[in-house]
Amino acid sequence: MKFLVCISQVPDTTTKITFIEGKALNAAGVQFIINPYDEIALTRALELKEALGGTVTVIHVGTVGTEPTIRKALAIGADEAIRINAEPEDAFFVASQIAEVVKKNPFDVILTGRESIDYNSGQVAGMLAEMLDLPSVCVVTKIDISGTEVTLEREIDGGKEVVSCSLPFVASAQKGLSEPRIPNMRGIMSARTKPLQITEPSSGTKLTASVSYAMPPAKQACKMVAADKMNELVELLHQEAKVI
Amino acid sequence: MSVIVFAENWDGKFKKSTFEAVSYANEIAKQLSTSTTALVIGNVSEEDMKSLGKYGAGKVLNVKNDRLNTLAAQAYGNIVAEAAQKEVATVIVISNTYTGKNIAGRIAARLKAGLVAGATALPSATAPFTVRKKCFSGKGLTDVVITSDQKVLALTPNAFRVISGEGTASLEAFVPALKDSDLKTSVKEVKKTSGKIALTEAELVVSAGRGLKGPENWGMIEELANLLGAATACSKPVADIGWRPHHEHVGQTGITIGPNLYIAIGISGAIQHLAGVSSSKVIVVINSDPEAPFFKAADYGVVGDAFEVVPRLIEAVKTFKTSHH
Numbered sequence: 036m037k038f039l040v041c042i043s044q045v046p047d048t049t050t051k052i053t054f055i056e057g058k059a060l061n062a063a064g065v066q067f068i069i070n071p072y073d074e075i076a077l078t079r080a081l082e083l084k085e086a087l088g089g090t091v092t093v094i095h096v097g098t099v100g101t102e103p104t105i106r107k108a109l110a111i112g113a114d115e116a117i118r119i120n121a122e123p124e125d126a127f128f129v130a131s132q133i134a135e136v137v138k139k140n141p142f143d144v145i146l147t148g149r150e151s152i153d154y155n156s157g158q159v160a161g162m163l164a165e166m167l168d169l170p171s172v173c174v175v176t177k178i179d180i181s182g183t184e185v186t187l188e189r190e191i192d193g194g195k196e197v198v199s200c201s202l203p204f205v206a207s208a209q210k211g212l213s214e215p216r217i218p219n220m221r222g223i224m225s226a227r228t229k230p231l232q233i234t235e236p237s238s239g240t241k242l243t244a245s246v247s248y249a250m251p252p253a254k255q256a257c258k259m260v261a262a263d264k265m266n267e268l269v270e271l272l273h274q275e276a277k278v279i
Numbered sequence: 280m281s282v283i284v285f286a287e288n289w290d291g292k293f294k295k296s297t298f299e300a301v302s303y304a305n306e307i308a309k310q311l312s313t314s315t316t317a318l319v320i321g322n323v324s325e326e327d328m329k330s331l332g333k334y335g336a337g338k339v340l341n342v343k344n345d346r347l348n349t350l351a352a353q354a355y356g357n358i359v360a361e362a363a364q365k366e367v368a369t370v371i372v373i374s375n376t377y378t379g380k381n382i383a384g385r386i387a388a389r390l391k392a393g394l395v396a397g398a399t400a401l402p403s404a405t406a407p408f409t410v411r412k413k414c415f416s417g418k419g420l421t422d423v424v425i426t427s428d429q430k431v432l433a434l435t436p437n438a439f440r441v442i443s444g445e446g447t448a449s450l451e452a453f454v455p456a457l458k459d460s461d462l463k464t465s466v467k468e469v470k471k472t473s474g475k476i477a478l479t480e481a482e483l484v485v486s487a488g489r490g491l492k493g494p495e496n497w498g499m500i501e502e503l504a505n506l507l508g509a510a511t512a513c514s515k516p517v518a519d520i521g522w523r524p525h526h527e528h529v530g531q532t533g534i535t536i537g538p539n540l541y542i543a544i545g546i547s548g549a550i551q552h553l554a555g556v557s558s559s560k561v562i563v564v565i566n567s568d569p570e571a572p573f574f575k576a577a578d579y580g581v582v583g584d585a586f587e588v589v590p591r592l593i594e595a596v597k598t599f600k601t602s603h604h
Contacts, residue, residue, distance in 0.1 A: 050418075050550075052415045052418035126384070152415070154414050155396075166388050168460075169463075171464075192376065192477040193472050193480075197466070201463050211526075245421045249420045250420070251418070254575070257575070259580045260579055262582060262591075268579060272579070278539045279507060
């Protein structure tokens with residue numbers, strides 16, 4: 036079975052985000068990592084491959100500076116990687132690029148994270164599925180494959196929905212789908228020699244652009260309430276904040 | 280030209296996020312001097328569909344088909360796209376709920392329309408069409424310009440107020456082109472988290488962290504939540520060590536929420552946690568450490584031992600409820 040996992044590179048979760056004159060992310064001192072949800076997708080793909088046989092390919096749209104992140108995915112256990120040499124500025128563009136690769140080289144299972152933790156959009160899974168005319172299930176916490184039957188669990192408001200699906204399909208990973216693995220020394224060593232194919236982008240349309248950035252509005256100073264005055268807190272929440 | 284809004288229902292009922300989306304769509308229709316059409320897929324009563332007129336929908340297209348009573352993303356995406364074409368819609372609005380997350384990308388790709396997923400405000404301009412959303416999991420905001428003729432906006436629940444007035448929408452049956460191949464997924468079972476308020480749609484949330492010292496101490500958190508009619512949540516470390524289920528974890532890699540009130544008990548306020556709750560309208564922090572970073576993001580703070588403060592807060596809420604009813 037052929038698994039494809041789409042990975043993006045994002046600032047580490049502990050990063051303090053600032054912008055350069057409201058026009059771009061200030062990347063100075065920022066450590067970049069594999070998007071955590073993509074890593075969850077990758078680990079589940081590896082688990083399924085170990086159970087069912089096959090190969091796990093990771094695909095990434097990014098420029099040469101992102102290769103350490105791709106090598107990390109190979110160190111975790113992916114068999115091979117494809118890098119499409121372009122800035123991932125727009126989800127439609129990214130999905131189109133990946134779709135072009137998959138049209139020439141089909142996969143049975145295509146996974147993404149539920150969203151990247153930089154732009155928090157979660158668009159690529161649905162777009163890719165539409166471009167490839169495949170079924171899609173997003174924000175899933177379970178993927179089981181038995182023969183040609185696929186069973187997934189997706190998050191819904193106040194619960195989970197069990198969904199059955201045919202192969203091939205696209206799904207996006209939510210926390211709980213798998214436990215990420217820490218690469219071991221053997222993985223790190225072998226990652227250096229695993230195939231990393233670089234392809235140039237096909238001419239693609241961009242439909243959106245982030246034109247400016249801002250920090251969230253600053254909070255007013257915190258009003259302190261004495262620990263033995265909880266009646267006062269309740270009154271403040273009722274009278275002043277008007278939330279209860 | 281028009282604005283179309285996918286009016287989501289759950290077992291035949293609309294929720295607040297649906298009314299927010301219709302209100303939002305109608306405000307955009309006003310910006311563009313056009314009208315709003317709502318699309319309903321499934322079995323909703325005629326009365327409920329007509330009532331979408333209160334939020335600005337002039338017309339409701341209704342797709343009734345027993346195969347579509349549960350989500351099939353491919354079919355739903357196609358239907359929304361087809362309805363958008365039929366109505367010559369330039370803007371397509373959906374809620375960024377779990378259903379929305381399943382269909383937004385599909386609709387956008389099908390229409391080759393730019394998508395802003397997680398819009399938090401009305402377009403700040405319509406030429407160029409510019410919409411604000413959060414980025415870096417709430418650590419920043421970004422203005423996104425959509426350059427395509429058609430635009431898809433997925434509105435963050437709880438970010439836009441419901442605007443209601445008078446009005447009744449007209450109803451029109453809509454029979455979309457539906458192929459068997461659009462239904463490659465089917466719902467086998469729904470597992471409801473029993474009797475609890477869903478975290479993503481809760482207006483009040485009571486959350487606790489490692490300061491509670493052990494899973495056996497969550498009784499008072501649940502009691503406070505029940506009293507307030509709030510959902511319960513937790514921090515990442517607490518979910519990771521198994522004190523609380525993962526679906527309660529709010530934060531950068533958990534659920535992002537924006538309730539009216541977020542009460543954080545025994546949570547220090549790491550940057551990843553703040554990212555998930557920063558859009559809460561009011562934040563109360565209860566922590567024994569006066570230096571806890573969470574106080575910097577709080578509206579109200581209480582320095583004290585949770586095991587003393589929370590029982591007092593429970594009593595105060597009880598007193599409040601008796602005196603106000």
